[in-house]
Amino acid sequence: MSDIKTIGVLTSGGDAPGMNAAIRAVVRTGIYYGMKVMGIRKGYNGLIHGDITEMTARSVSDIIHRGGTILQTARSPEFLTAEGQKKAADMAKVFGIDAIVVIGGDGSYRGARDLTKQGIGVVGLPGTIDNDIACTEYTIGYDTALNTVQDAIDKIRDTAYSHERCSVLEVMGRHAGYIALNVGIAGGAEAVVLPEMEFDLNKNIIKPIIEGRNRGKKHYVVIVAEGVGGAIEIAKEIEERTGVEARATILGHIQRGGSPTVYDRVMASLMGAKAVELLKDGLVNRIVALKDNKLTDFEINEALEMKKSIDQGIIELGKILSL
Ligand code: ADP
Numbered sequence: 001m002s003d004i005k006t007i008g009v010l011t012s013g014g015d016a017p018g019m020n021a022a023i024r025a026v027v028r029t030g031i032y033y034g035m036k037v038m039g040i041r042k043g044y045n046g047l048i049h050g051d052i053t054e055m056t057a058r059s060v061s062d063i064i065h066r067g068g069t070i071l072q073t074a075r076s077p078e079f080l081t082a083e084g085q086k087k088a089a090d091m092a093k094v095f096g097i098d099a100i101v102v103i104g105g106d107g108s109y110r111g112a113r114d115l116t117k118q119g120i121g122v123v124g125l126p127g128t129i130d131n132d133i134a135c136t137e138y139t140i141g142y143d144t145a146l147n148t149v150q151d152a153i154d155k156i157r158d159t160a161y162s163h164e165r166c167s168v169l170e171v172m173g174r175h176a177g178y179i180a181l182n183v184g185i186a187g188g189a190e191a192v193v194l195p196e197m198e199f200d201l202n203k204n205i206i207k208p209i210i211e212g213r214n215r216g217k218k219h220y221v222v223i224v225a226e227g228v229g230g231a232i233e234i235a236k237e238i239e240e241r242t243g244v245e246a247r248a249t250i251l252g253h254i255q256r257g258g259s260p261t262v263y264d265r266v267m268a269s270l271m272g273a274k275a276v277e278l279l280k281d282g283l284v285n286r287i288v289a290l291k292d293n294k295l296t297d298f299e300i301n302e303a304l305e306m307k308k309s310i311d312q313g314i315i316e317l318g319k320i321l322s323l
């Protein structure tokens, strides 16, 4: 049996649909195993300032279907300082918190690792729509965001068809192109540009459009990841260089909200429960992950050293499927 009797849970960094399902699973599994569960509001800011209350099974009623995070989230510049981290760890001790479940991305894990150095145990759950956490194949919210973008592409395709236009759609992913790449396949895009590849307007966008036109295409979808950016300018260049009328849409934060898909709800629930099971067994400083389609966990330093790369095969497949 573990000495961990009181756990905290917080969400940090960008919010993602399914975070509520994860909070619910942490709270109810924790209570099931006889732990006291403290909800920490607004990420590390809330920890520093003691914005912390005990949660009951009823605190998480009626949230599994809601996007966002009932605990709210924050980016905390104060927590980046050694002083802020000490304040946060001291506050955890004030509330008797032995270990914290941190739901967030890589940045939040780096923060969590700093907490471990101050004697607070942590377990990380991957929560970000970007799916850019190296140790895991899946992050909470990614599936919902993909479906939101897919719905937008389908709608945009209808009007692109009617007007014989090119639609340029900018999707989220400041540093990662997983959303862009996968909706490119699912939405049948003619061209996809990602932060992970060198961007050449002529090679990556103009040429595929002209070649498509020569094969009889009359409307086109181009996906631009936020990290490449410039959808409006790209649309202008497409018109000028190809003569195809073009319109740009920047999807923005609509991708971060909305009711989570079944997959996000189930995975968030399984991951939340797994986090508590690790703590129940006295295991701390771990990150819960999906690897080879199975739930697993990694030591936090090991997880933070891992690298993730874009599958070149999917990029090539996208080109073949848009012939
Ligand atoms: P994400 O968790 O989605 O990657 P951020 O990178 O914005 O989001 O990180 C969320 C918060 O985690 C930051 O506001 C900061 O308080 C904390 N954090 C991020 N990077 C570090 C770091 N290197 N050391 C300590 N804390 C960090």
Ligand code: F6P
Binding pocket: 014, 015, 128, 129, 130, 172, 173, 174, 175, 226, 256
């Ligand atoms: O949640 C991931 C993400 O959407 C990134 O793709 C983007 O870079 C960032 O968050 C933007 O977040 P915010 O607008 O909250 O700063």
